[in-house]
Amino acid sequence: MNIELAQVSRWYGNVVAVNDVTMTVGPGVTGLLGPNGAGKSTLLHMMAGFLAPSTGTATLDGRQIWRNHQIYRSIGLVPEREAVYGFLTGWQFVLSSARLHRLSSPEDAASKALALVDMEGAKDRRVETYSKGMRQRVKVAAALVHDPQVLLLDEPFNGMDPRQRLHLMDLVRELGAAGRTILFSSHILEEVERVAQQIEVLVAGRHAASGDFREIRRRMTDRPHLFRVRSSDDRRLASALIADASSGAVSLGEAGLEVQAVDFRRFTWLLPRLARDAGVSVWQVSPADEDLESVFSYLISGSSR
Amino acid sequence: MNSVVAGITYRAVLGRRRVLLLILLPLLLIGLAVLLRAIGSTDENATIKLMQIYAIGMMLPLLGLIAGTGTIAPEIDDGTIIHLLSKPISRPSIAVTKFAVAASLLVLFAAVPTYIAAYIVLGNEAGIATGFGLGALVGGIAYAGVFLFLGVVTRHAVTVGIIYAVVWEGLVGQYVPGAGNLSIQQWAQTFAAQFVTSNFFKSSVGMGFAVPAVLIVTIGSVVWAGQRLRSISLTGEE
Numbered sequence A: 001m002n003i004e005l006a007q008v009s010r011w012y013g014n015v016v017a018v019n020d021v022t023m024t025v026g027p028g029v030t031g032l033l034g035p036n037g038a039g040k041s042t043l044l045h046m047m048a049g050f051l052a053p054s055t056g057t058a059t060l061d062g063r064q065i066w067r068n069h070q071i072y073r074s075i076g077l078v079p080e081r082e083a084v085y086g087f088l089t090g091w092q093f094v095l096s097s098a099r100l101h102r103l104s105s106p107e108d109a110a111s112k113a114l115a116l117v118d119m120e121g122a123k124d125r126r127v128e129t130y131s132k133g134m135r136q137r138v139k140v141a142a143a144l145v146h147d148p149q150v151l152l153l154d155e156p157f158n159g160m161d162p163r164q165r166l167h168l169m170d171l172v173r174e175l176g177a178a179g180r181t182i183l184f185s186s187h188i189l190e191e192v193e194r195v196a197q198q199i200e201v202l203v204a205g206r207h208a209a210s211g212d213f214r215e216i217r218r219r220m221t222d223r224p225h226l227f228r229v230r231s232s233d234d235r236r237l238a239s240a241l242i243a244d245a246s247s248g249a250v251s252l253g254e255a256g257l258e259v260q261a262v263d264f265r266r267f268t269w270l271l272p273r274l275a276r277d278a279g280v281s282v283w284q285v286s287p288a289d290e291d292l293e294s295v296f297s298y299l300i301s302g303s304s305r
Numbered sequence B: 001m002n003s004v005v006a007g008i009t010y011r012a013v014l015g016r017r018r019v020l021l022l023i024l025l026p027l028l029l030i031g032l033a034v035l036l037r038a039i040g041s042t043d044e045n046a047t048i049k050l051m052q053i054y055a056i057g058m059m060l061p062l063l064g065l066i067a068g069t070g071t072i073a074p075e076i077d078d079g080t081i082i083h084l085l086s087k088p089i090s091r092p093s094i095a096v097t098k099f100a101v102a103a104s105l106l107v108l109f110a111a112v113p114t115y116i117a118a119y120i121v122l123g124n125e126a127g128i129a130t131g132f133g134l135g136a137l138v139g140g141i142a143y144a145g146v147f148l149f150l151g152v153v154t155r156h157a158v159t160v161g162i163i164y165a166v167v168w169e170g171l172v173g174q175y176v177p178g179a180g181n182l183s184i185q186q187w188a189q190t191f192a193a194q195f196v197t198s199n200f201f202k203s204s205v206g207m208g209f210a211v212p213a214v215l216i217v218t219i220g221s222v223v224w225a226g227q228r229l230r231s232i233s234l235t236g237e238e
Helices: A040-047 A069-073 A090-098 A106-118 A132-144 A162-175 A187-196 A212-222 A234-242 A264-278 A293-303 B003-015 B019-038 B044-069 B075-076 B092-123 B127-154 B157-175 B177-180 B183-191 B207-230
Strands: A003-012 A015-025 A026-033 A055-060 A074-080 A150-153 A183-186 A197-203 A208-214 A225-231 A247-253 A256-261 A281-288
Touching: A003 A040, A015 A040, A015 A055, A015 A197, A026 A040, A026 A162, A026 A187, A040 A183, A055 B127, A069 A074, A069 B019, A074 A132, A090 A106, A090 A132, A090 B003, A132 A150, A132 A162, A132 B092, A150 A162, A162 A183, A162 A187, A162 B092, A183 A187, A197 B092, A208 A212, A225 A234, A225 A264, A234 A247, A234 A264, A256 A264, A256 B044, A264 A281, A281 B092, B003 B019, B003 B092, B019 B092, B044 B075, B044 B092, B044 B127, B044 B157, B044 B183, B075 B127, B092 B127, B127 B157, B127 B183, B157 B177, B157 B183, B177 B207, B183 B207
Parallel strands: A015 A208, A026 A183, A026 A197, A074 A150, A150 A183
Antiparallel strands: A003 A015, A003 A055, A197 A208, A225 A256, A225 A281, A247 A256
16 A cells, blocks of 8 residues: 655644655555654654645545544554553553454454564553553554554654664564555664665654665765764875765864765775775774764755755 | 444543542432431432532533543543544544443433432432432433533643633522523523422423533534534644
């Protein structure tokens, strides 16, 4: 099944949360990547029928999502908020989900879903006694109980310990491989890269990039990188670096060299060789702008060119 | 109506600390009735005052507020309602179910204790127990609808509800003649007056107004709440 957003915008008063986004989410795992506040939750809520687009349309296989409760036959939703009744046990919570879907044998469906997230052991405890990761898993079980074709997860790996995270990542990958349409949001590139084949990048409400993760990775790598280099003779190393086209600018400061590498691969290949040939010992090479925000802002400036 | 929604709602309302108020207020009413009987003040006038001022004038709107908003507002606040709304169930049927739960709680915690309290003081003399029991029943159902609606449309349902019950019904409704027409308490008393034969009691609103008013307000509130649930927006925590 395909979720389609066509020129979707959403604003709150004067604040634009999502700005003219057009995307199609198809079978397989799609990661919705973006820094905090980029509008990921807003976008996901519009896909899940919990927010009306201010303009544009959100459809599921051509059917309107907003104000259409029938879509929940095909959609499973794992919200970011801890939308779980603490007074129910894990079993009661998932079973209630199965009953609300009017499944023919809710008990079987609930058992299966709890087994899928490895929560059978704790199913008779009240949800309020669960850790954050356990709540997350029981929410996933409740969302999967009717075997939906589409699964939407809002920051699903938040608060999970590494083992639980790997387990859920495997599960999401398997579900995607089985042909389901899965979209999850995250602000962590590594998470998205490990699970998703398709990545949609959202920055400041705009659809900044779209593609397979290798493509995004390449675009994130093939940008001017800023490095700090400390060595036994910064001046000498600087002159050797600037002689090559892989460095766009080199500045010499108190804290060492700042090198703007325009050709990332060549620069990383070249630096140790130049240093060796010039007889300079390199003590430290550190990226000065490797944080996700700067990667994202580069992607935006790239996509608007 | 949906039995799963009803089951979860009962547990949610009865599991909160507010349930204590749901029990304490009617217990107080019965306590006062026992007291009246013990001190021998078992005349019609005293009983009617107890019913008018405490049972219908205070307990009923407060319980209506607790049960009416309590069946939905906390779930919207903390986001748990998403569990019910992300299912292929029509939103109006969720609203109707929540209304039925609130109304049933008011029958149990308001109407029945009202009847019992009046009965303790006077038996069913002058139809007071039956009349006010019925009044509390009808008024409770109307409050359930109105306060459920408030719980869906505003995050300040309890505040708005208290202002309506205390300021409008309690002050304006008592002293401004026309305002009493738009008061659930007054409608409840109109229904009570159908059975109460005592000379100490007269209702200010006629049945010709109260019956359609109760029906329109109750049904209108529930239908409108259902429509508002259809287009409820839940925003993320970004």
